[in-house]
Amino acid sequence: MKRIMIDPSKCDGCKSCMLACMDSHRTDGKTGVETLDFKDPANESRNEIVNDGKGGYLPMFCRHCSSPKCMESCMSGALYRDRESGHVGYDEKRCGACFMCVMNCPYGIPKPDVTRTKIIKCDFCKDREEGPACVAACPKKAIYVEEV
Amino acid sequence: MGNPYVIIGTGAAGMAAAERLRLLKPDALIQMMSIDTDSHSRCMLHKFLGGERDVKGLFFMEEDFFAKKNIMWGRGQVAKGVDPAGKRVLMENGYQPYEKLLIATGSVYGIPPIPGFRTSVNVFGFRDLSDAQKMDAAIKELDAKHVFIVGSGLVGLDVAHALLERGVRVTIAEMATRVLPLQTDETSARAYQELFEKAGARFRLGIGASDSVVDENNRITAVRLSNGEEIPCDFVVCAAGVRPNLAFLEGSGLKTDRGIVVDEFMRTSDPDIYAAGDVTALSGIWPNAMDQGRIAAANMCGQQQKYTDTFCIKNTINFYGLTMLSVGEVEPKEEGSQVFTRECRNAYQKVIVRDGMVKGVQLQGDISHSGFWQYLIKNQVDISGKLAKKSVFDLGYGDFYGMDELGEYVYP
Numbered sequence A: 001m002k003r004i005m006i007d008p009s010k011c012d013g014c015k016s017c018m019l020a021c022m023d024s025h026r027t028d029g030k031t032g033v034e035t036l037d038f039k040d041p042a043n044e045s046r047n048e049i050v051n052d053g054k055g056g057y058l059p060m061f062c063r064h065c066s067s068p069k070c071m072e073s074c075m076s077g078a079l080y081r082d083r084e085s086g087h088v089g090y091d092e093k094r095c096g097a098c099f100m101c102v103m104n105c106p107y108g109i110p111k112p113d114v115t116r117t118k119i120i121k122c123d124f125c126k127d128r129e130e131g132p133a134c135v136a137a138c139p140k141k142a143i144y145v146e147e148v
Numbered sequence B: 001m002g003n004p005y006v007i008i009g010t011g012a013a014g015m016a017a018a019e020r021l022r023l024l025k026p027d028a029l030i031q032m033m034s035i036d037t038d039s040h041s042r043c044m045l046h047k048f049l050g051g052e053r054d055v056k057g058l059f060f061m062e063e064d065f066f067a068k069k070n071i072m073w074g075r076g077q078v079a080k081g082v083d084p085a086g087k088r089v090l091m092e093n094g095y096q097p098y099e100k101l102l103i104a105t106g107s108v109y110g111i112p113p114i115p116g117f118r119t120s121v122n123v124f125g126f127r128d129l130s131d132a133q134k135m136d137a138a139i140k141e142l143d144a145k146h147v148f149i150v151g152s153g154l155v156g157l158d159v160a161h162a163l164l165e166r167g168v169r170v171t172i173a174e175m176a177t178r179v180l181p182l183q184t185d186e187t188s189a190r191a192y193q194e195l196f197e198k199a200g201a202r203f204r205l206g207i208g209a210s211d212s213v214v215d216e217n218n219r220i221t222a223v224r225l226s227n228g229e230e231i232p233c234d235f236v237v238c239a240a241g242v243r244p245n246l247a248f249l250e251g252s253g254l255k256t257d258r259g260i261v262v263d264e265f266m267r268t269s270d271p272d273i274y275a276a277g278d279v280t281a282l283s284g285i286w287p288n289a290m291d292q293g294r295i296a297a298a299n300m301c302g303q304q305q306k307y308t309d310t311f312c313i314k315n316t317i318n319f320y321g322l323t324m325l326s327v328g329e330v331e332p333k334e335e336g337s338q339v340f341t342r343e344c345r346n347a348y349q350k351v352i353v354r355d356g357m358v359k360g361v362q363l364q365g366d367i368s369h370s371g372f373w374q375y376l377i378k379n380q381v382d383i384s385g386k387l388a389k390k391s392v393f394d395l396g397y398g399d400f401y402g403m404d405e406l407g408e409y410v411y412p
């Protein structure tokens, strides 16, 4: 399986990854971060950069865990292991919006969307041939894809 | 080929076990059976009753699961008993022999001993799809306008929500002085109460039903409350508690107390029989039932896996777009607790800390990134050092950040 590896020491908190994620999952048909509507709550990033309180930054990215607590607690079958990629996929149509996955991910990664009818979770940009948009956007190589 | 692995029940525990069994034993015979004629997620029953999903939409495994996994399924077949000495399950017409057996029969609801409740034809529970279907038929048949619900726990409010969606008015009696008493305190309860009232629900809190008015067709037409009030209704729903579904095991010799007694490997007092899910009384929630099912399956295949993630005082709630996470204590259980609360528009947060460890959390409004709270509570992580530097409300997984060599997050 491919995983987005993280080197927090290289992250300088520019949040290019967050913008790229928003751009990659937007539904208004446009592309390019300069055209992103930041006030549109439908544009939510699936990843996050957190201040470590010591002048450094901590990238928060779904790990597509080997034992994913989100998926193991899903009551609708919306969260599943993709056979081909090995990633933890999410089928919005099946989701019952119970948010047990939000509670059970020990790392606090997934979150309800603003409409409270689905979750926001990394899909590894599965429809993007070049791979995850966040990784391509990181100027510091603080995140990079590796086969694990 | 020998006898099959047999699983009684196609709920959370049974299905998770079946999937794991197939993974570990690609060629074994696997036979399931269930009273349910359609396997379904009980957590979505209200979506069926409310008209939001059809039966197919309640299924929670991959499509064509039974065919794809080559698992036999006795749809609608009732297990009448278990004969451990003969290694067979007693069915309505015959026996089903087993190599190893998993009992995953869930819970049943109780109907309180209120006069008329146990004998009338229009008193329902809400546990199985068949309950929802009966209620659906009753709504149509009686052109129901008003329903009386006993209990305002998660199940009671699920029913209330679904009925309100269909334009049926509801009155909910709750013995406790607030709604969702196991998950809330007064503040968080009030927010949900107001939302339900706005949608047309009436609550009678701190009050029980004590009697009923039954007509000549053996239907309850009104419920009397302990304060003397009489509430007319078209039918009654009991959502005031469940108990493990093990009556059919009587005479089997299997050890039971409140639930079927299992060891940490999910094995019962008989070495070839395992149990998982609500029927064990170890938990009454979905994630734990699935976990127990998977562990039981592994051990049925000769592995030695222990059920260790036993914590189960946790819920998420989502009604009318107001989300909530409730883990652990809702009010401090012991002296010497620090209680932190924070309230603003549409949001309420409460954290109970004792001896430097988090004992309970309620987050209402925004529950983004809140999964770490459960970890802190169930593993009793000492956070006193963190609290010296920041507010408890600013804690996040970042405060415990770490990674292993494969890039998976870990806790220190």
Ligand SMILES: Cc1cc2nc3c(=O)[nH]c(=O)nc-3n(C[C@H](O)[C@H](O)[C@H](O)COP(=O)(O)OP(=O)(O)OC[C@H]3O[C@@H](n4cnc5c(N)ncnc54)[C@H](O)[C@@H]3O)c2cc1C
Binding pocket: A098, A100, B008, B009, B010, B011, B012, B013, B014, B033, B034, B035, B036, B041, B042, B043, B044, B045, B046, B077, B078, B079, B080, B104, B105, B106, B107, B126, B127, B128, B154, B155, B158, B245, B248, B276, B277, B278, B279, B283, B284, B285, B286, B287, B289
């Ligand atoms: C309305 C409702 C809402 C809920 N919401 C949530 C929620 O949001 N979050 C959460 O964590 N939990 C929730 N729960 C609880 C959760 O659904 C249960 O904990 C879970 O379903 C337990 O799984 P189980 O496999 O042990 O039992 P069940 O899912 O109840 O399955 C039992 C199976 O056994 C079969 N069976 C029983 N007796 C026999 C017999 N004698 N012969 C043959 N088959 C038999 C039944 O037909 C069924 O297939 C909810 C429950 C209800 C009723």
Ligand code: SF4
Binding pocket: A061, A062, A063, A064, A065, A067, A068, A069, A070, A071, A088, A104, A105, A106, A107, A108, A109, A110, A121
């Ligand atoms: S959401 Fe959390 S538990 Fe699920 S795969 Fe991602 S990091 Fe793992």
Ligand code: SF4
Binding pocket: A070, A073, A074, A075, A076, A077, A078, A079, A094, A095, A096, A097, A098, A099, A100, A101, A102, A118, A119
């Ligand atoms: S919110 Fe959706 S994806 Fe998450 S556990 Fe519930 S049904 Fe599954």
